[in-house]
Amino acid sequence: MELIDAVKARHSVRKYTDKPIGADKAAALQDAIARFNREGGLNIQLVLEEPKAFSAGVWKYGQFSGVRNYLVMAGPKGKEAEEKVGYYGEALVLLAQTLGLNSCWVGLTYKKIPGTFTLREGDVVHCVISLGYGTGPGIQHPLKPLENFYEADGTPPDWFLSGVEAARLAPTAVNQQKFKFILHPGNVVEAKALFTMMGYAAIDLGIAKYHFELGAGKENFQMK
């Protein structure tokens, strides 16, 4: 499965079987994590076989069960780092999907377990991402019209619409989808976070940008 196929196949999965991720898949994830941490200045960490962060009864929202593997999305504070958390976190989510693993971004409904991850000076945990073999593949979130997600003068080129189509499938906090892609002259694309009371706008924007790039093809445009 290619990453672009993973864009379509991925849905949030909150219930997992007890099958371990396996050494080969964990190694593939660790390789990517090391590369993304270097590129993005982040401190993403993979925690394996740790059930306490999602132990039952603490949270009702989201209804997670069987979560024993997750990514701790740590990094510097601020909007710039948050966008990178979204961008590189979604790269890991889609990589996981190509490896046959399911996932869910989790901003609220988890506990931080001391001793399972480390923070550098100034780091915060922005959120976590559960990983594992789902009891099912998840379901497609309700789709709004494509026009909701872009602005362009005239009919946009196919590559731009493919990018917007991929972004429309992106996970966002409470499925808020508060982003827009604007096509400027000279194939320049601007990704804009729209107003939201919920927070997570910068993480959501980073996620949507990663999807857009996969759909549009990096060679076709310049991100503003």
Ligand SMILES: Cc1cc2nc3c(=O)[nH]c(=O)nc-3n(C[C@H](O)[C@H](O)[C@H](O)COP(=O)(O)O)c2cc1C
């Ligand atoms: C930054 C972020 C935080 C999220 N936090 C939670 C959460 O705390 N609990 C939960 O059940 N789902 C959470 N989600 C998952 C969203 O609810 C889900 O992505 C959205 O409803 C769209 O569904 P889909 O991922 O299946 O396309 C989060 C998603 C994102 C991107």
